[in-house]
Amino acid sequence: MSWLIMTFRTSIGKKLMMAVTGLCFLGFLSIHLAGNLTLYWGKARFNAYAESLHSLGPLVTAAEWILLILGLVHVLTGAILFYQNLRARPVSYRVKKRAGGRTLGSATMPYTGLMILGFVLFHLINFHFTDRTDRTIYQIVHSAFHNPWYVGIYVAAMIVVAVHISHGFWSLFQTLGANHPRYMPFVERVGIGVSLIFGAGFGLIPLYLASVP
């Protein structure tokens, strides 16, 4: 086992953990978005989706634990990387200038990450760890998004998620060693597309529900 620990303690090992867990979250977001889109078909379809999901029972619990572990790995590794990278340059430059590589997404990764962590906790408290005995999930979501504060926070959070993915997507390919001039421009475009799909896909739902009486 020591070789495994040695491997993941290296800088590339830590980046690999970020890439693999990040990829898993992209998979999770795809499923999550597909489910949420049933909201556009109305109350009955969304509640039916929620019920069929929960009928999976232990599978859902297992998935939740896996997500929690992935989340812990991603957040803790990210925090270590952030701290080490901060330490790697104790004296900063007087003139801070970009040479042309950095993007909004890449420059803000740790900060958007922290914001997403805060949002995920907020989101879980709202919809997951809430009393669901005498309300359907649709009622909970519907009433939440008639509060303009919730709409604002959710839409803002989805913009942050889109910015995070705009760097994370192509970056995970690079970290896994998949960078070739033949397909990297395509991967980068897909990354922008994916971040827009997730940003708009999730972000428009609160706005839509706010307009549904």
Place this chain on the structure above:
Amino acid sequence: MTQGTETIDITLKVWRQKGPEDRGRFETIEVKDVETHMSFLEMLDVVNERLTLEGKEPIEFDSDCREGICGMCGAVVNGIPHGPEKAMTLCQLHMRKFEDGDTIVVEPLRARAFKVVKDLIVDRSPLDKIIQAGGYISVNVGGAPDANAIPISQELAEKAMDAAACIGCGACVAACPNASAMLFVSAKVSHLTLLPQGKPEAARRAIGMVRAMDACGFGNCSNERECEAVCPKEIKITNIARLNREFIKAALFSMEK
């Protein structure tokens, strides 16, 4: 003054630090009549002559070949290692790239792994430590092998040469927001590992050099691509992807510990 020579007046804000333990500070120096045909380092030479005549300590900076191939020079000029020109070392930067009245901020390459020796001179020996951890091939003594005895495709030779163009100047480290040396390490690993002579030690090299890089206190690569943008030899981050592949291969499929 020869015909066609233009001169400009500039203000230098240059980092002065007496030694590794000194805190250091910026010194503002007004420099009049700078010939625009001078290189940046020649300009510093002129400034140093004037400082010496005034009985002041000259600005210490590194340089050697002054033709852009040795990797010895390099400072951060107005926030960019080697200055504003693409694919160029500091010695190849000329004063005609600046305007009359410009203020130019000159700082050393900054990283925890690069200790400031004096003024603009930093100790880049951690890069040598990384090389010692695997940036070589082992060759038996004896007669030199015949040239072209091992067939190598033109494409592969070109790729290896592109990586071998790295002069180890440390600009990638200086430009990286995380002070990571990944572009340097990836260039050295790529240049050797792409070629048949480098294959037998590929796994040991990848693991050894990455560990040495971490031990020297460089940061972690987060794919910011600033290194690629400032590299005077235009080393591409596809080399970093190759280093990642080599490391994964070595960690998962080799006997290296």
